[in-house]
Amino acid sequence: MAETDDLAYDDFALDAEFAAFRTGLLDQITPPGPDAVRSTVRHRRRVATTTGLALALVLVIGPVAAVASLNHTPNPSPSTGTTADPTPSPTVAPTPTPSTAPTTPAAPDGRISPTELRGATVDLPAWRPGPGCPDSGARLTAEGVDDGDNVLVKTAYGDIDGDGATETVALVRCMVGQAGPSQVVAFDRDPAGKIVTLGQVVRSDLNTPQWLLDLQVRANGVVRVQVADLAPGGGWDLDWSQRQWRGYTWNGQRFTQSEGERSFPDNPYNMNLTVTATDLVYGAPDDGGTRTGEITVTMTNVGPTAAPRPRLDFKLTPGGGGSSASPGWYACQEHSMQGEHLYCGLPPLEPGQERKLTFHIVTMGQTPTSGTLALRTLDKDGKIAPDFSDWDNQIDIRIR
Incomplete structure (x- = not known):
């Protein structure tokens, strides 16, 4: 009998819950009529608006995502169980091959041996004023025999004009008695290989320096010349002359002194x-x-x-x-x-x-x-x- 009462109580409680549910649900249901029509129209407008916004978002996000995919390398290892649809690679226009720029011809090699220099006809810069030797169409000799001979005393080599090629520098002495004038001359070649005169580095003078003794070319293109204040001869021994090393640099047009002393002190042996x-x-x-x-x-x-x-x-x-x-x-x-x-x-x-x-x-x-x-x-x-x-x-x- 007690079990029957319990079941009756449960049924009563369940009926009460359903009754409450129906009552609450009826409040949410709009009966047919003008109100129902207005509700339906508002619902459809919201759906249309939401759909339009979603479509616009897709249209904006789509190109952005496409650009992003071009700038990022796809993950080579997708998650297990997920197969990504292959993204078509964008067509890239072929890069045009740049045309080869014209190259500057290499400067001719201006290394001239003493033998070749003595065998050539060269134009020398002007000698100092006074008796001298030929300068236009001159020939250089190994030893001076007669007055007027141009003697090739020494050669040195180096890139003195900065063109990447070697030039020749020569010490030339003119035979005029025992103490003729001397000069240092730079030679090069033209594109055809002909010997040409680049310029005069330095020459002897009636005052000082009266004598040129030696020359060198440094790695930086500076031509160094050893000069003496007084020339030998007339009872004067060259050992009594003062000596200096002076440096000369090519400025694109001529040589200018860039190193060393520019004058001599009084010679302690120069008595008069x-x-x-x-x-x-x-x-x-x-x-x-x-x-x-x-x-x-x-x-x-x-x-x-x-x-x-x-x-x-x-x-x-x-x-x-x-x-x-x-x-x-x-x-x-x-x-x-x-x-x-x-x-x-x-x-x-x-x-x-x-x-x-x-x-x-x-x-x-x-x-x-x-x-x-x-x-x-x-x-x-x-x-x-x-x-x-x-x-x-x-x-x-x-x-x-």
Whole structure:
């Protein structure tokens, strides 16, 4: 009986739930009529609007997704169980092959051997003013024989104009006596292989440099030339000349000095002394037959360098003589006053300085009939230093 009551209670409760559900559902259902029609129209408009927006979104997103797919590499390993539809690759226009730009022809090789250079006819830049050698249509020789010969002294090689090819630099000397002019010339080849003159690097001058000795070409194209202040010859030894290395660079039109000194200091060996003298006048002999002569000597330093140890040298023949008390001999710091050769060592003579001394010379027996007088200077080692122009520092002595 209790079980039957429980079932009846459950049925009652279930009926109550369904009744509540129907009541709530009826509130959501619109009965047929104008309200139902308006509801249906509003529903269809919402569906149409939603569909239009969705379609527009697809039209916008589609191209964007397509562009994105071109810029991203597809995942090579799709998820297991998912097969992606293959995306057609966009057609890419073929890239045109660029046309090959015209290449600049390589510069001709300007390395010219000494043999080939001597066998060619070349045009040389102008020599220094004065007597010289041919420059137009010149031939170079290995050794100078006659005046007017252009001697090829030395060659060097390097890229001096920056074109990537080698050029030839030559030291050429003109034969004019013992100390002709010299110049350094750069040669190249034209596209046909003919030897052409690029330009003059440097040339000797009547002042300085008077002599060119050597040349080199560095890896950076600088042409280095060894120059000397004074040329050899006329009693001047090249060992007495000062030397410098100077560098020259091609600027596209000519060579300009880019390294080294541009002038020389005074040459310590470049003495230029002059001497003049009165006649050597002898008086009457004394009771013993001795005669005393007197001579006044004027010494001048006309050179740019001080004479550190000037010396007067007398030579009297025949018989010679000796010294006698006089201002000249008193001024000597060192001397020899007996025999054919008499000399007097004096204090330094500065540039432009003049010194005048009177000497008494004594002879016994035969009186000298001729003589010479020379003015020289000694170097620091006691050797006779050169004189730049030795023709005016030695004179003949007139005796009476």
